[in-house]
Amino acid sequence: MSAPTVLKLGGSVITDKDRAETVDGRALARAADAVAGHDDLVLVHGGGSFGHHHAQEYGVSTSDGTHEVDGVLDIHNAMKALNGLVLRRLHERDVPAVPVHPFSAASRDESGGLTLPAGQVETMLAEGFVPVLHGDVVAHAGEGVTVLSGDEIVTSLAASLDASRVGLCSTVPGVLDGEENVIPRIEAYDDVADVLGGADTTDVSGGMAGKVRTLLALGMPASIFGLDALDAFLDGESPGTTIA
Amino acid sequence: MSAPTVLKLGGSVITDKDRAETVDGRALARAADAVAGHDDLVLVHGGGSFGHHHAQEYGVSTSDGTHEVDGVLDIHNAMKALNGLVLRRLHERDVPAVPVHPFSAASRDESGGLTLPAGQVETMLAEGFVPVLHGDVVAHAGEGVTVLSGDEIVTSLAASLDASRVGLCSTVPGVLDGEENVIPRIEAYDDVADVLGGADTTDVSGGMAGKVRTLLALGMPASIFGLDALDAFLDGESPGTTIA
Numbered sequence: 428m429s430a431p432t433v434l435k436l437g438g439s440v441i442t443d444k445d446r447a448e449t450v451d452g453r454a455l456a457r458a459a460d461a462v463a464g465h466d467d468l469v470l471v472h473g474g475g476s477f478g479h480h481h482a483q484e485y486g487v488s489t490s491d492g493t494h495e496v497d498g499v500l501d502i503h504n505a506m507k508a509l510n511g512l513v514l515r516r517l518h519e520r521d522v523p524a525v526p527v528h529p530f531s532a533a534s535r536d537e538s539g540g541l542t543l544p545a546g547q548v549e550t551m552l553a554e555g556f557v558p559v560l561h562g563d564v565v566a567h568a569g570e571g572v573t574v575l576s577g578d579e580i581v582t583s584l585a586a587s588l589d590a591s592r593v594g595l596c597s598t599v600p601g602v603l604d605g606e607e608n609v610i611p612r613i614e615a616y617d618d619v620a621d622v623l624g625g626a627d628t629t630d631v632s633g634g635m636a637g638k639v640r641t642l643l644a645l646g647m648p649a650s651i652f653g654l655d656a657l658d659a660f661l662d663g664e665s666p667g668t669t670i671a
Numbered sequence: 672m673s674a675p676t677v678l679k680l681g682g683s684v685i686t687d688k689d690r691a692e693t694v695d696g697r698a699l700a701r702a703a704d705a706v707a708g709h710d711d712l713v714l715v716h717g718g719g720s721f722g723h724h725h726a727q728e729y730g731v732s733t734s735d736g737t738h739e740v741d742g743v744l745d746i747h748n749a750m751k752a753l754n755g756l757v758l759r760r761l762h763e764r765d766v767p768a769v770p771v772h773p774f775s776a777a778s779r780d781e782s783g784g785l786t787l788p789a790g791q792v793e794t795m796l797a798e799g800f801v802p803v804l805h806g807d808v809v810a811h812a813g814e815g816v817t818v819l820s821g822d823e824i825v826t827s828l829a830a831s832l833d834a835s836r837v838g839l840c841s842t843v844p845g846v847l848d849g850e851e852n853v854i855p856r857i858e859a860y861d862d863v864a865d866v867l868g869g870a871d872t873t874d875v876s877g878g879m880a881g882k883v884r885t886l887l888a889l890g891m892p893a894s895i896f897g898l899d900a901l902d903a904f905l906d907g908e909s910p911g912t913t914i915a
Contacts, residue, residue, distance in 0.1 A: 494799060496767045500758075503770075514744075523740045525816075526747075531775035534794040544788040550778040550810035555738060566794035572769075 430591035431467045435581045437597045438473025461657040463520035473577035474562040477509040492570030499572045510561045524557045535567040545587035593649035594660045600653040601667030613670045642670040674835035675711045679825045681841045682717025705901040707764035717821035718806040721753040736814030743816045754805045768801045779811040789831035837893035838904045844897040845911030886914040
């Protein structure tokens with residue numbers, strides 16, 4: 428088996444941010460069209476309008492947790508519902524997609540460090556399936572349950588699976604400079620600190636500063652691009668911003 | 672945290688074997704009543720009338736697999752539906768139950784050996800939740816996807832979590848001798864080979880011979896008992912048959 432591609436479909440790309448628990452049907456169909464026919468692929472999708480409002484309601488973030496079962500299940504079930512809708516669109520295009528719910532596999536230690544075992548994903552890939560993970564909740568030592576972001580899943584899996592390529596399909600065509608032009612390549616955070624904010628920028632929602640920092644630490648090339656460029660990325664090109 | 676108890680609720684106990692995808696509401700309510708108020712507890716339930724007929728339809732067993740996504744999802748979704756019904760009964764009794772879907776966590780190697788990471792379950796337990804796992808499908812090297820039985824999950828978790836006690840709540844009050852009396856204690860398979868069949872007995876459905884063999888290999892005391900004795904087991908007694 429060749430090294431897989433890890434592709435994240437941003438939650439804001441595939442859902443309607445302004446309406447609770449509503450997919451953006453056209454965007455999701457375009458993404459599913461692009462994915463069809465590609466293999467050695469792991470998909471991760473964010474929560475968008477499915478997970479975020481439940482997380483806000485219960486005051487749960489990647490660091491602040493809850494022990495309330497109702498909160499845990501509201502967030503988890505909303506994310507599973509979105510995952511089911513994504514799977515359905517993929518199955519309609521004969522993509523052999525199977526669900527992997529991170530809450531069933533992952534945990535955090537007391538300092539928030541994530542363990543996401545990847546043997547199940549490796550075996551699914553080797554057997555020809557396309558595993559589809561999603562932003563979720565995660566059991567967190569000392570906190571109960573916290574949020575697990577799609578971006579964290581992407582970087583954890585990319586390292587565990589020794590991925591050949593990492594792609595983040597976003598609502599923007601790449602990392603933008605002060606004049607709204609795509610920055611083609613970023614090799615150090617200092618290159619973009621004046622555009623994205625300093626190293627101490629708060630970025631709880633998984634915004635661009637956090638993505639760039641995390642991808643720089645990954646040690647393999649990653650691309651951030653828009654939905655228009657998803658076909659190009661899956662065909663082996665490096666659209667948008669390359670972070671290496 | 673003290674060492675947890677791993678309790679299996681047999682699929683035949685909590686579902687109506689004769690009707691597809693139907694729970695035995697009274698039995699499930701009794702089990703949920705018994706569980707309420709106990710902690711340091713991991714629950715595992717079998718498939719009963721939810722999983723088995725789909726598995727049969729696609730010719731999938733613990734050793735013979737499928738690469739058909741429809742088959743994988745039919746079995747997996749049926750088991751998740753049953754898990755949701757079990758969780759609902761537990762939540763009605765304020766049990767802080769959370770789902771753990773084994774297909775999202777486990778894998779088998781080419782010889783069928785199971786890896787089921789348990790860090791998520793350990794963290795859930797430490798945070799006061801009651802993890803509820805279930806018989807499921809599992810990615811299996813060379814086979815696609817095979818069945819993962821509740822009994823396999825119980826023995827894997829009991830070892831990983833260094834459980835203090837293991838209980839199998841079954842449709843019978845224990846392992847029965849030739850005269851339908853419960854055998855109180857089994858310390859070697861030879862003790863019961865004349866009742867359960869020789870060491871080469873085929874036992875694909877996870878019947879009693881397989882359970883006894885697996886529990887003997889576990890190296891910690893396990894109890895097999897009926898629903899009438901579930902309260903006694905959870906109160907620390909050793910009803911039915913003790914396998915040690």
